[in-house]
Amino acid sequence: MRRAWSAPGHAGSYHPKEKMNYHNLHLPWQRRKHDTCRSVEMSGQDPLSLLDLAAQSLLNDEDSAVRALEKLPVGLFPALSTAAFDGGHTKTVTAMVQAWPFPCLHLGSLRDQSITQDLLEAVLDGLELVPTSAACPRKSKLKVLDFTHDFEHSNWEECSETTPAPFVITHMLEEPEADPLAPSSKEQPPHHREPVEIHTDLFLGGLFGFFHLSGFPSYILQRVEKSHGCLRLRCRTLVINQVPLRSLVEILGMLELETIREVRLHHRSRFCFRSDLIQFFTHVGQMSNLGHLIMNDIPWDFPADCFSLLSPLGHLQKLHLIFGCLSGQLQKMLSGLQKPLETLVINGCRLTENDITYLSQSIHATHLKELVLCGNNLSQMVPGPLEVLLGEVSGTLQHLNLRSCRLKEAQLRALLPALCCCSHLRSLVFYDNVISTSGIMNVLQHLAALKELKRVQYPVPAECVVYLDEYRWGNLNRVELARVHAKLQEMLQALQRADMELTNSTSVA
Structure with a gap:
């Protein structure tokens, strides 16, 4: 029965013995x-x-x-x-x-x-x-x-x-008890009461290498610590911004690590003791239900073998690596993971051919649903490792991001056979690569057969802008860009793919 309480002046009345939804x-x-x-x-x-x-x-x-x-x-x-x-x-x-x-x-x-x-x-x-x-x-x-x-x-x-x-x-x-209004004179003492769980997300931020936990998070941590087990803190998402690793390790020691589902670490400090890094990764490795790990702005001298401490993670599905010290280290960082990832973001990490080759041969390749390789120079990997990688992920891949990868028109054309095999692809991003209008049209014509592909973000065509280098451009001709966009839309209409959302880099926030 979907019968709930009624306010005064409304039809119906509340009956405490009735089952309520x-x-x-x-x-x-x-x-x-x-x-x-x-x-x-x-x-x-x-x-x-x-x-x-x-x-x-x-x-x-x-x-x-x-x-x-x-x-x-x-x-x-x-x-x-x-x-x-x-x-x-x-x-x-x-x-x-x-x-x-x-x-x-x-x-x-x-x-x-x-x-x-x-x-x-x-x-x-x-x-x-x-x-x-x-x-x-x-x-x-x-x-x-x-x-x-x-x-x-x-x-x-x-x-x-x-x-x-x-x-x-x-x-x-x-369901409520038969008579929820009946008083209970026997109250259990605190140490016999079932503990109450406090579910929260923690946002920890430091400044200039200093950190002081204040406000509500600090107060709750103190109350939990002094509650003698009456209160239990279960942190779902942990966001860490510029917090010294030594302070962070102390805080992690106060949390129930198995309850953490997501960690976002932003750490720009150049001064990290290896012992602190090892302690931090040891704690992360104990987060048995961790599903999403983001690591941003990690120091250049970051020891990639610390990732071996993450091998116990059995639920990790999404890994974001956004820093410049990964070059040639991908195998060290991923080989310790015992279960394949579904999302892998490697942004601006200076990937090498060996990195891409390892990824194509790893357990992750045949399970990835989202692959982001933006900000890496992949121009020397076509033909070669990048084609092989796209072939391996083709059975599961849904989202692919190749933004700012220094791909030229000929290289993108060489990738089309592998891309056309990605039958589950839903979105493709390849803007900020130097491609002509005809090259963009060629890509769309080939990929129009992918019925699940609904979103494509393409680069500003070379005819519409003056490229200063592979990443920067100026003197945008917006009139010509609008004309090209209309032309691409007409082509998709003719290919019966009007359902595809088409945007360029000027319309991307």
Whole structure:
């Protein structure tokens, strides 16, 4: 039965013993958005519902609001909670967390700071403290406090489509007890209570080689460390920008590494001790569920054999390498991975023929869905290793990026037979290579047979611009470029491929 609570003045009533579907629970801010859209258009304001007004009135006396939680129907918690958070009623917030009747409470990203420090403290107090006799004796069902930006990678079954503003109930894992209003006088002591998981994304940033963890992340880390196991921190995405590796290693030691799904490391410092790098990669190798690793601006003297410490990673699917010290080191960096990658981004890494040859012979080649080789000079690899690589990935490849690879028209023409075998190709990027209009037309004519190819980003034709070198150009003739673009569109129309989205480098953000 998809029967939820009704606000005063609406048909229907709430019956606590009925099974409720919380996947489709309409929260107060949703109802205001949809039910009052016409009045908003007329008055320019969004009037509060009777339910919201009643919640605000109850919160005028917080002691009464806390006592009311004991008999508050489950479906009315969202409205009262919204008002409590909006009004900064910390005492009520703490009590509501202790009586929360759902498994998950989403409070918005810590990076957006959607709640105040006082409210955050009130929430964490509610998680750690055992309710007193004066507080609501209702037993909390809360298992997860969610600070992630979205619910895409939630560990739970499926998440609500509602917008987290200011918080949202994501889902109900189990049916409420037959009588959820019955008081429970036996509260477990803290060390016997099931720990509550805090799900969050961490954004760590330093400046000029210095790093000091501050704000909400620092406070939460301190509370988790002092909670004696009552709180458990599960970090989903870890973004690291200019943080000294020694400080980073200390922070990683405080996290449950197996919960991290994505790491983005931006490290421009030229001063790295090998021991710190080894410790960092040792920690990353323990992130057993890591699926996405981005490494940007790594020092030139980076020891590629550190990647051997990543061999335990069994879930790594996406690897982004964006730095200039990889030349000739690709085999050292990838051979330790026991399972093939689905996405490989190698941007500006000065790849050699040996690198491309190794990649074509590796376990990754026949599994790659996305391959980005932009910013590498591949002009000396056609004919040769690059053709072989494209042939190997042809069975699975969906996205290919050859931007700024110094490919000339003859070289691109030589790659066409291998490209035409990529039957699952969905997008192709080859702009910022010096190609004439006729060369671009030739590419499109051959690839028009690939029915799944929907997006192509092509270079500004050589006739429309003065190229200063392989990467820079000036004096763009926009009139001629528009004429060429129209001509390409007409050709695709004639080839019955009007469904293909065609853009050039001037229209790429």
